[in-house]
Each structure stands twice: as C-alpha cells, then as structure tokens.
Amino acid sequence: MRHLMSPLDFSVEELDQLMDLANDIEKNPEKYAHACDGKRLATLFYEPSTRTRLSFEAAMMNLGGTVLGFSSANSSSASKGESVADTIRVVSCFANICAMRHPKEGAPLVASMYSRIPVINAGDGGHQHPTQTLTDLLTIRSLKGRLNNLTIGFCGDLKFGRTVHSLIEALVRYTGIKIVLISPEELRLPDYIRDDVLRANNVPFEEVIKMEDVLPKLDVLYMTRVQKERFFNEDDYIRMKDFYILDQSKMDLASPEMLVLHPLPRVNEISVDVDNDPRAAYFKQVQYGVYARMALILTLLNIKVD
Amino acid sequence: MRHLMSPLDFSVEELDQLMDLANDIEKNPEKYAHACDGKRLATLFYEPSTRTRLSFEAAMMNLGGTVLGFSSANSSSASKGESVADTIRVVSCFANICAMRHPKEGAPLVASMYSRIPVINAGDGGHQHPTQTLTDLLTIRSLKGRLNNLTIGFCGDLKFGRTVHSLIEALVRYTGIKIVLISPEELRLPDYIRDDVLRANNVPFEEVIKMEDVLPKLDVLYMTRVQKERFFNEDDYIRMKDFYILDQSKMDLASPEMLVLHPLPRVNEISVDVDNDPRAAYFKQVQYGVYARMALILTLLNIKVD
Amino acid sequence: MRHLMSPLDFSVEELDQLMDLANDIEKNPEKYAHACDGKRLATLFYEPSTRTRLSFEAAMMNLGGTVLGFSSANSSSASKGESVADTIRVVSCFANICAMRHPKEGAPLVASMYSRIPVINAGDGGHQHPTQTLTDLLTIRSLKGRLNNLTIGFCGDLKFGRTVHSLIEALVRYTGIKIVLISPEELRLPDYIRDDVLRANNVPFEEVIKMEDVLPKLDVLYMTRVQKERFFNEDDYIRMKDFYILDQSKMDLASPEMLVLHPLPRVNEISVDVDNDPRAAYFKQVQYGVYARMALILTLLNIKVD
Incomplete structure (x- = not known):
C-alpha cells in the first residue's frame, strides 16, 4: 500500500504517468465518472482549509465515490485526547482512502504508519503540501x-x-x-x-x-x-x-x-x-488541482480505467 | 447563464412554470430521482442556517446530485482574507451550481458577477431570501x-x-x-x-x-x-x-x-x-421548500425531465 | 414506525436477528451495497462525536444511501431557540431516518415523539448510547x-x-x-x-x-x-x-x-x-460498529435484502 507524504515520493516517471492520467481525465471526464463507485474518501482536516478540502471532495465525487470527514479539530476526537494513530485506525474502518491536513509537521506520516488505507498528506504545518x-x-x-x-x-x-x-x-x-x-x-x-x-x-x-x-x-x-x-x-x-x-x-x-x-x-x-x-x-x-487529485486517488487505490 | 438573487428575478409566468414543476415533483418524485446524476451543488454558508442548508442539500440529493461546501465562515477561506469573487471562481471548479448564504447584503450578487456556475442567493443579511x-x-x-x-x-x-x-x-x-x-x-x-x-x-x-x-x-x-x-x-x-x-x-x-x-x-x-x-x-x-428548491435547481441548470 | 432509544428496546430474539443480519453484511457486503439507494440519513449531532457520527455515515453510505446533517450545535437552529420537537419535524422533510446525539438526557426520546421518521439515539448525555x-x-x-x-x-x-x-x-x-x-x-x-x-x-x-x-x-x-x-x-x-x-x-x-x-x-x-x-x-x-449500524438502519427502515 502506498501513501503520499512528499511530492518527491513519486519518481519523475511516476509523476509523468500521473500527469498523463490527469490530462486524460481532463479530456474524457465521463470515462472516469464511475471509477470509484462504492469507494469512500475521508477528509480529516485538523485545521480548516476550505479550498483544499473541497478540491479533494470534488475529485472523489467526480470519480463516483463518496466522502465523509471533519473540517476542523473542534469537531474531532482529537479534543478528547485521541492520538492520530488511533484516529487513523478507526477511520480505516470507515473509508478506503484518506486526506489529512494537520497543523503539526509529520502527523500524516505517523498516520500512514498505522493506517490500513492510503493516506494523502493534505498539508502538515509549514512542512509539505504535496x-x-x-x-x-x-x-x-x-x-x-x-x-x-x-x-x-x-x-x-x-x-x-x-x-x-x-x-x-x-x-x-x-x-x-x-x-x-x-x-x-x-x-x-x-x-x-x-x-x-x-x-x-x-x-x-x-x-x-x-x-x-x-x-x-x-x-x-x-x-x-x-x-x-x-x-x-x-x-x-x-x-x-x-x-x-x-x-x-x-x-x-x-x-x-x-x-x-x-x-x-x-x-x-x-x-x-x-x-x-x-x-x-x-x-x-484550481481546475488542474481537481484533475491532479483525481489522478492521485486512482493511482493510490490502484484503479485502472480503460 | 441565470442566477437567482431576488424573487422578482422571475416573471409571474416563469414562477408559474417553476411551481408547476414543483407540483409535478411532489406528485412524481421518482421521475426526478436521477435528473441531476453527476451534478454537484456547493452550499457556501458564511453564516449558519441549518434549515435552509439542509433543505438545499435534500433537494439536490433528491435529484440524484451530490453536495459539498461549508456551514459557517470559520471553516472557509474568508478567514484568510479571500474575496467572495475569488471564492466563487474557485468553487466554479468544484460544482455545477451554488447556494450562498452571507451576512452582507449583496455578497451573492457580487459572486454571481464572477461565477461560471448559477448562484442562488440563500439569504444575504436583512436583504433577500428568495x-x-x-x-x-x-x-x-x-x-x-x-x-x-x-x-x-x-x-x-x-x-x-x-x-x-x-x-x-x-x-x-x-x-x-x-x-x-x-x-x-x-x-x-x-x-x-x-x-x-x-x-x-x-x-x-x-x-x-x-x-x-x-x-x-x-x-x-x-x-x-x-x-x-x-x-x-x-x-x-x-x-x-x-x-x-x-x-x-x-x-x-x-x-x-x-x-x-x-x-x-x-x-x-x-x-x-x-x-x-x-x-x-x-x-x-418545509416540505414545499424542498420541492421549490428542486424545481429551482432544475430550472437554473436547464435540465428538462419528461 | 420504530425508534431506538435504549438497547433494551429490542428483545433478545430481535437482537439475535439484528446480529445475524450484521454478520451477513460482514460476509457479503456487496449484497447490501444498494439496499438504501435513494434513502437518506440525517446526523443531528448537538455535541461533537466524530467517531460515532462517521460510523453512522459510513454505515449509510455502505448501503448506498446519502447523508446530511450537522456536527455541532453551533451550526444548528437550536442556537435560534428552536425546540427539538420542531427540528425533528423539519428534518422529517429532509431524510428517511435520523441519528441524534444530544447533551441532554431524553432529547432523542422527545424527538421520536414528534418525528415522521425513525430516530436513533446516538447518545444522550450520561444516559444511553444504544x-x-x-x-x-x-x-x-x-x-x-x-x-x-x-x-x-x-x-x-x-x-x-x-x-x-x-x-x-x-x-x-x-x-x-x-x-x-x-x-x-x-x-x-x-x-x-x-x-x-x-x-x-x-x-x-x-x-x-x-x-x-x-x-x-x-x-x-x-x-x-x-x-x-x-x-x-x-x-x-x-x-x-x-x-x-x-x-x-x-x-x-x-x-x-x-x-x-x-x-x-x-x-x-x-x-x-x-x-x-x-x-x-x-x-x-469499530468495524463491528459499522456492521451493527448498517443492520440497525435496515431494520428500522424495514428493508429486506435477499
């Protein structure tokens, strides 16, 4: 199973494939409209970032998938003292892939170590936003x-x-x-x-x-x-x-x-x-951001469309 | 492309057509259950209004469409100083139609001027709530x-x-x-x-x-x-x-x-x-509110069902 | 119409049936993937409980249904003084079944008395969490x-x-x-x-x-x-x-x-x-929690799958 923590996680060749896929999505959106039917994205946003969150949600919905999650830490179990490791193990029961935004550097990396589903770093403090x-x-x-x-x-x-x-x-x-x-x-x-x-x-x-x-x-x-x-x-x-x-x-x-x-x-x-x-x-x-996230979700879920 | 800012934006004849459509939806809901398959509503609520927001969301979901958005300004990019004009241009990449609630009079009108998707005024301060x-x-x-x-x-x-x-x-x-x-x-x-x-x-x-x-x-x-x-x-x-x-x-x-x-x-x-x-x-x-919003979404997206 | 307020609302025999159903869901998830197509769950969380809310949402989505609602009281009409009785009558126009979390004991019971849809107590203060x-x-x-x-x-x-x-x-x-x-x-x-x-x-x-x-x-x-x-x-x-x-x-x-x-x-x-x-x-x-809620939703909506 593969996660995305840093843009450098992908080789130049892999990035090329991902961008080729994104451009094919751009040209033929209807071809991908049901690629993620029955799949679910969890958006775990420990700090608000409306644009990034909505871009991920639009990407998953464009692929026919569904979305659940939270948009700020107030409404998460973090306020009850739950660790990121426990949260991701719980969320692994609810979704097939996860996008995590967190104010602390490295939190998505910790999550990926305990996760049963692919984790995408959606921004961790001043660190990465791949x-x-x-x-x-x-x-x-x-x-x-x-x-x-x-x-x-x-x-x-x-x-x-x-x-x-x-x-x-x-x-x-x-x-x-x-x-x-x-x-x-x-x-x-x-x-x-x-x-x-x-x-x-x-x-x-x-x-x-x-x-x-x-x-x-x-x-x-x-x-x-x-x-x-x-x-x-x-x-x-x-x-x-x-x-x-x-x-x-x-x-x-x-x-x-x-x-x-x-x-x-x-x-x-x-x-x-x-x-x-x-x-x-x-x-x-912004529009390319949706295509990039669609290609990324397909790649991490290992879903091929032809 | 058409927006809804004020109830007077529709002529009496157009209102009659919209209400005829709403009554047909009331009688034959299953006929419309997939009318908005693959379409998406953005609910941009800069101030909370649960009833109005859920009514819009239920309307879109009754039509087979999906929904994304935010329910209060805290969780939006507005807190980072983004203008309504920029937000709607961004959201135009994520959704096919948008319902905007804003504490300031005229904010949805500004949005409609920069939007690539139909904007519905879901209440702007003490001004309109069409x-x-x-x-x-x-x-x-x-x-x-x-x-x-x-x-x-x-x-x-x-x-x-x-x-x-x-x-x-x-x-x-x-x-x-x-x-x-x-x-x-x-x-x-x-x-x-x-x-x-x-x-x-x-x-x-x-x-x-x-x-x-x-x-x-x-x-x-x-x-x-x-x-x-x-x-x-x-x-x-x-x-x-x-x-x-x-x-x-x-x-x-x-x-x-x-x-x-x-x-x-x-x-x-x-x-x-x-x-x-x-x-x-x-x-x-409240129930008629859902039918009215369903008819409105279909009308603004120019979707005919027969 | 049936609600779930306390775990004792079900007899031992009914619980057995519900758990048999949950185990069948566990073994054959694809059999239930469209059991709630066109149905909608409202998650009315007057206090945050991310894990419980996401479990309900995942359960409904696993069944092909859709979800709307709110995740904390700030974003609800409760802050405008609306009673739980009025809220549930309104929400009955938006959804087919509802899960309510409330800090006050008995609030879901009051809701169930005025509801046109099944109400599930998702935790009411120190009282019940069936x-x-x-x-x-x-x-x-x-x-x-x-x-x-x-x-x-x-x-x-x-x-x-x-x-x-x-x-x-x-x-x-x-x-x-x-x-x-x-x-x-x-x-x-x-x-x-x-x-x-x-x-x-x-x-x-x-x-x-x-x-x-x-x-x-x-x-x-x-x-x-x-x-x-x-x-x-x-x-x-x-x-x-x-x-x-x-x-x-x-x-x-x-x-x-x-x-x-x-x-x-x-x-x-x-x-x-x-x-x-x-x-x-x-x-x-946590995983069994999703299966239990899936079985419960099917049971309260009286949906049989064979």
Missing part, C-alpha cells in the same frame, strides 16, 4: 507543454512559503530549469533550499529584490503573499510592498507567453486587473 | 389552489422581517390581493414597502395592532417572531406580547379554511396547541 | 461465538461510564453471565445498577480494586478511561492509577482467549504495546 505541488506541476506542464527548459520566477515570501520550497524541490529533477528568486531581504529563500537543493543540483538561479528587473525573461511567475508582519520594520514594508504586487503595468513587461500561478487564496498581491489577462493561470490552476 | 419566498408562494398556491383573490395577514415584526417584505413584493404582482398588517407600532412595515410596493401597485391594505380584529377575514396568516429587544420599553412589551402569540383560542376566530404559515424557526409566537390544527401549514411549508 | 451497546454485543458474539456463559470484567470508571451501565443491562438477559467489577472505591458501579440490575436478575458478580487479581478468569475485559479529576484526592490517584492501565505485563496474566474491548477514544488506559496482541479487539470493535 498535492499543491502536483497541481503546480500539472498546470505548468499542461499549459506550457513541458517541465524542462523553463525559467521560473518565485515572488514574495520565499522564506516561509511551503509551496515554493516544495515546487523548487520538484522542479530541480527536470533539465534546463532556471530559477529566479524575487523577495525582500527578510524573506529570502532559506539556505537549506538554496544550498542543498539548488546548488547541489547545479540549478542556475539568481536573487533579486524587484520583479521588474526579471519579468521579461520568465516563462512562469509563481506569486505568493507577503504578509506585513513578516517585515523587520514598518519603513521597509512601506518602501517595498509594491515590489511584490503584480499589476497590469508589470504584466506589460512580461513575455506574452508567461504564465502567472498562485496557490491561493490571493489577498492583494495580484491586482484584480490581471485576472482577465490570458496569462493569468491561477484559476485554471 | 427561496423562502418561492417556498411561501408554492405553499399558498398548492394548498389554496391560487395566488390571486386572497386576503393575507402578516403578523409580528413587519419592520425587520425580510421574508415579509419579499413575500409582499411577490404577491402584489397577482390580482385581487388584499394585505392586512398586524404589528405593534414599533414594528410597522417600513414606508418604502407601504408606499413603493403596496400603494404604488394599488393593493388595498390595512394596519391593525391586534390579531383578533382581523382573523375572521384572512385566507392566509403569515406569522413571524416578535423579539422582546425590538420594543421601545418593557411596559409596551408586556402589554402587547400576547397580541402576537397565536393560540387555539385565536384560531377559533379564524375561517376553517385559513392557512397558518411561518418561515421557522418558531419560538413561542405560535403555541404548540395549534400544531395539530389542520390549518397549521408551517411544517408542510 | 448503538455502542449493539456494537459491544456484536463484537463479543462474533469473536467469542456466544453471548451466554461468559465472565466479563469491566475496568475503570464504573460510576459514570454510560457504556458500562448499558452493556451490563443488556448482558443480564443472557444465561450464565458472571460480572467482575474492577474500579477504585470512588468509581464503583452505582447502587441502582448493582441492586436493580445485577442482584434483581441473580447475576453473580464480584467487585475488586486491582485488575491483576481477576484477569485469569475473564473471557472479556471491557476497559474504560479513569479521569484524574474523578478521584477524591491526588494521593489516591497517584497510588491507584496504574491499577487501571492495561499493559502487556498484565495481558500476560490473562487467558489466551480473553478479548479486550474499549468504547474509544482511548487515552492511556491501554498501553500501545497491547495493540498488536491478537486479543486486542478494540479496533475490530
């Missing part, structure tokens, strides 16, 4: 046609951004990848990613403070939120905050082929006037 | 056989009662309607309804303080709750509160054909001894 | 092959333990039952169970303070949690707490055939090193 990475990869591959020979910019909070770290770790396994890191000094990519991932894999990268300087060369711009409270002082925040807000005037500097991605929710770091730009892919990304 | 009005009209039409030539009394809090305002606006489009307004001085119907709706449409109406004075002439009595805190002073409340409590002794004054409606939840404004009176229609009204 | 008792009986009968001629130990908080009281009441209807009560003085079985149930039915029983003294003679050990705050003083707690923690060294004293049951959630009263002992039956018990 289905977001699958979604990001699928979106890029589907809309750019490839995952190699790409220059990919990451903009915003690169220090705490879990999705940024995971996507970089996944991308360095492809050839011809160049990374451009756009962030304030305070929110630079951590050393352990810069050294152990980028440098260790000989991936060319550069670090800049202003988006404008690098926009023309990007194939993909991955935006994230910059929270005011992460800055050292108010002056820095006021001076720099506009550097990390993408608006139409900045889009004018970019290539007509550049994709804009964002893991959502977006607050104000992408101006709404960008939404109608054909390069804005962050809502398409 | 499926309650559809329910009320369907209940009256089904049990009285007509929506014209009726004398309809509204009793209780006519100032803040959203359902009262909406139902009056819907009823004035029919012929031969007389309205009787029964409320304390403090809770009279607002001028903008009295003048712009009743007077502007030449609908005869009268305003009284005591139910007993008008009960014998009513075809329908629409009850609402009178909250103590809405009175100017304690003395007024104590003096008048029994005027707005319907009990069996008051029912004895009414016509044997009079219907009693209430949008529920009821607290004590209808005495439980009225529940077994054949004229008490407020629980049948 | 589906737990069905689960316990089914687990013992399935794994021991019988419900008579058994020596059953109850360990821990026998004073407040609702599941213990209910299971004892159910067991005394079988022949050859011997009961062993293992608890601190402060948490002894209440007189009304000892006198009115055990003595009144001439069921042999003994009361001890330490598990070790009686383990070798038990066919079944039913563990419950001992909460620190239930002790009269800290010294007693420290002196005695280990008496009520089952670990592998205590298991070594027991018969190789003894079953260990626990209603869960477990905190630390069963050491995790016992989990892999073949006599540990508390996770199998």
